[in-house]
Amino acid sequence: MLISKMKSEECHEFLARQGVGRLACARDSQPYIVPIYFVYEPDHLYGFTTPGRKVEWMRVNPLVCVQADEVLSQDKWTSVVVLGRYEELSETREYSEERNKAQSLLVKRTSWWVTAYVASVVRGHAEPPLPVFYRIHITDITGLRASTKGSPVRVR
């Protein structure tokens, strides 16, 4: 198996193709992971969710991590890790343009709406709560890619 660090452009291309990952937030030093759908735009990830633990935590501490991977086989996989900062696109005039942008990007991924809605139903809301749109400002991206050929690092 051959493993290589991905170049910045390769990480960006990978995120643009992916729409599913895991987001970690933290409160009082306790991290918490949730699966998310996202849309990548240069320097940002856009997401949508319903109110819950994740949103409460990110309002207090906006530092987050998103990880996305694609595993084709044990020796052929890609994993990208993003460090970033959460920004809620709140229901104010200030954010209306960014909210519309997020909505138009995210509406193409229908399963996303289902997942967010389902989470709210599980938590016992009679009526679906207001959606929460957010964007993550990307501050750092790193990635590793494994393949059976073509990488500069050989594993004996």
Added chain:
Amino acid sequence: MLISKMKSEECHEFLARQGVGRLACARDSQPYIVPIYFVYEPDHLYGFTTPGRKVEWMRVNPLVCVQADEVLSQDKWTSVVVLGRYEELSETREYSEERNKAQSLLVKRTSWWVTAYVASVVRGHAEPPLPVFYRIHITDITGLRASTKGSPVRVR
């Protein structure tokens, strides 16, 4: 699609079947996610890695989160989240019994060794560094399961 909260026993059974997940640790409020292999035993997850950012961070702040999922289709999936505390099974007599236990449990998962070794090679170590064995004391487990029938929560 029907979604239900999993009972505690169901979460435990799921973790016992799974061996792959994502671990989040945090330093100075910044979470960080890495893919991991693990072995579940009652109340603990056992893991193995090579020195790196993840280990440095968990030595400072042992609070971690592990998430594992199984996605069969968009409307049939399981996701379990564990909150816990990292404990390094260091190279001391005190930990020799637990280290041996971890090693015997983990050696059955060969891909794990490859992944840990690969990470060390990518970071440029000429010789493989000493492995780091650890266990995670589970303090909380929650899980959601989606299916097309049989769940008490219906999503309209």
